[in-house]
Amino acid sequence: RKEVEQDPGPFNVPEGATVAFNCTYSNSASQSFFWYRQDCRKEPKLLMSVYSSGNEDGRFTAQLNRASQYISLLIRDSKLSDSATYLCVVNIRTNDYKLSFGAGTTVTVRA
Amino acid sequence: NAGVTQTPKFRILKIGQSMTLQCTQDMNHNYMYWYRQDPGMGLKLIYYSVGAGITDKGEVPNGYNVSRSTTEDFPLRLELAAPSQTSVYFCATQRVGEKLFFGSGTQLSVL
Numbered sequence: 697r698k699e700v701e702q703d704p705g706p707f708n709v710p711e712g713a714t715v716a717f718n719c720t721y722s723n724s725a726s727q728s729f730f731w732y733r734q735d736c737r738k739e740p741k742l743l744m745s746v747y748s749s750g751n752e753d754g755r756f757t758a759q760l761n762r763a764s765q766y767i768s769l770l771i772r773d774s775k776l777s778d779s780a781t782y783l784c785v786v787n788i789r790t791n792d793y794k795l796s797f798g799a800g801t802t803v804t805v806r807a
Numbered sequence: 808n809a810g811v812t813q814t815p816k817f818r819i820l821k822i823g824q825s826m827t828l829q830c831t832q833d834m835n836h837n838y839m840y841w842y843r844q845d846p847g848m849g850l851k852l853i854y855y856s857v858g859a860g861i862t863d864k865g866e867v868p869n870g871y872n873v874s875r876s877t878t879e880d881f882p883l884r885l886e887l888a889a890p891s892q893t894s895v896y897f898c899a900t901q902r903v904g905e906k907l908f909f910g911s912g913t914q915l916s917v918l
Contacts, residue, residue, distance in 0.1 A: 728904055737844065737895055739909035783849065785907070794838070795907060799849035 698722070699788040702798035709774050709805055716770040717801045719784030729760055729767050730785040734800065740783055743769075774805045809833055813898050813910030820888040820917045828883040828913050830898030836908070838901040839881040840865075841873065843894040850897065856881055888917045 702719045709715045721729075729746035744751065746758040746767050757770040767786075771778055784798035814829045832839065837858045842850040852865030856875040870892060872884040885892060898910040 730906060732907075737846075737912070739897055739912050740850070740907075741909070742906045745906065794840075794852075794855060795901070796852070797842075797850040 699796050700784055700786050700798040702784050702801050704799060704801060706802040706804055709803070711774055711776060711805055711807055713774050713805075714770065714772050715774055715803055716768060717782070717803075718766045718768045719786075719798050719801075720764075720766045721784075721786045721788060722765070723786075723788045724762070724765060726786050726788055728787040728795065729758075730795070731756075731758055731767075731769050732783040732785055732797075734781045734783055740797075743782065771803070774803075776805050776807060779803060779805045811898055811900055811908050811910040813896075813913055815913060816911065817914045818916070820885075820915065822888060822890065822917060824888050825884070825886050826888070826915075828885075828896055828898070828915075830881045830883070830910055831879050832881075832900045832908070833879065834900060834902075834908065835878060836900035836902050837878070838903065839875065840899045840901070840907070841871070841881070841883045842897045842899065843867065843892075844897065845894050853883065853896075885915075890917050893917045 699722045731743040732740040733743045734740045744753045750759045755772045759768045781800040781802045783800045788796045812831045840855045841853040844850050851867045854873040856862045896913045899907040
C-alpha cells in the first residue's frame with residue numbers, strides 16, 4: 697500500500713459546480729496534513745492545513761477522518777482559476793515531521 | 808527576505824556530465840528537502856536534512872549526493888547524469904511540523 701494515495705482524476709467540472717476528492721494515508725499515527733496546489737509543474741503552494749475538527753477557507757473545506765485514515769478537500773462554486781493539481785501531503789512516520797506527497801488530483805474547471 | 812532560492816532554472820546536460828543544483832534559504836529553517844517530479848507523477852523525495860551536518864536518503868537517492876555545511880545551503884549533486892534523471896527538481900524548507908516552502912524549481916534535461 698502506498699503511504700499517501702490520491703485519485704488522480706481528472707475531475708472535469710463546470711464553473712459553479714462543487715467538486716470533492718479524498719486522499720488516504722497509511723500511518724494511523726500521522727499528525728500533520730496539508731493540501732497543496734500545483735499549477736503546470738510550477739512549485740507547489742500551500743492551499744490549506746487540515747485540522748482534526750475540519751476547517752474552511754473561503755470556498756475550500758478540508759476534513760480529516762482519522763478512523764478511516766483519509767483527508768478530503770471540497771471546492772464549492774468552482775472558478776476557472778481553480779484548475780490545478782491538488783496534492784495531499786502527510787507526515788507518514790510517527791515522530792518524524794518529514795512530509796510525503798500523494799501523486800495529485802487534477803481538477804479542470806470549464807466555462 | 809528571498810525565501811527559498813534555487814538555481815539554475817533550466818539546464819541541459821549530456822549523459823555522463825556532472826552538475827550541482829543550488830538551494831539557499833534565508834528563513835533559518837532546520838529541515839530542507841530535495842524532490843524530483845517526473846511528468847504526470849507526484850513529488851518523490853531524493854534527500855533531506857534536519858540540520859547542518861545531517862543528511863539522509865529519501866525514496867530515490869541513487870545517482871545523487873547532498874551536503875549541508877550550513878543552515879542556509881543544501882546543494883544537490885549529480886555525478887554522472889543519466890536520461891532517467893530528466894525531471895523537475897524542487898528544493899523545499901520547513902520549520903518542524905509546519906508547512907513546506909518551495910523554491911521555483913529546476914527543469915533538467917539529460918540528453
